[in-house]
Amino acid sequence: MFDVNEYFNGKVKSLAFKSANDKATLGVMAAGDYEFGTDTIEHMTLISGEMSVKLPNEDNWRDIAINEMFIVEANTKFQVKTNCDTAYLCLYK
């Protein structure tokens, strides 16, 4: 019913579901540095833990606050760093 996705040798796992009319994933990532690719516009929200992101066309890393949402354009790559287990919600637009 809900697919489980696994990336980076299990350091990132997510559950696929529907949030209103959007495809969505709810995920956890272990401490580490990651680069993710997007196919669609993504609305990412930090739920628990901590996260710094470097978005395409931005020069600096940005710390994300709990419940803060940031938007990533489609067909690009973005970088994420965290120092602890971190939970997020991602909506695919």
Added chain:
Amino acid sequence: MFDVNEYFNGKVKSLAFKSANDKATLGVMAAGDYEFGTDTIEHMTLISGEMSVKLPNEDNWRDIAINEMFIVEANTKFQVKTNCDTAYLCLYK
């Protein structure tokens, strides 16, 4: 690294992780009526979707808002209803 828990024939799935010093799960549930049991105090937060809960010693169902947290005592049972895919965070205290 992150265990996947599955309940109610896969209608509820969750990922186990650590949130600061707490054990935590990040989960999704499909539309349905559920009864959950607790071993510890649980702090449940609704992340996406909709949820009504009936807590022990309460006579009425209560609708939970997005980002609202409710507390469930240890060693009890509580009931949850939802009409759509719903995402939650649960901290075990």
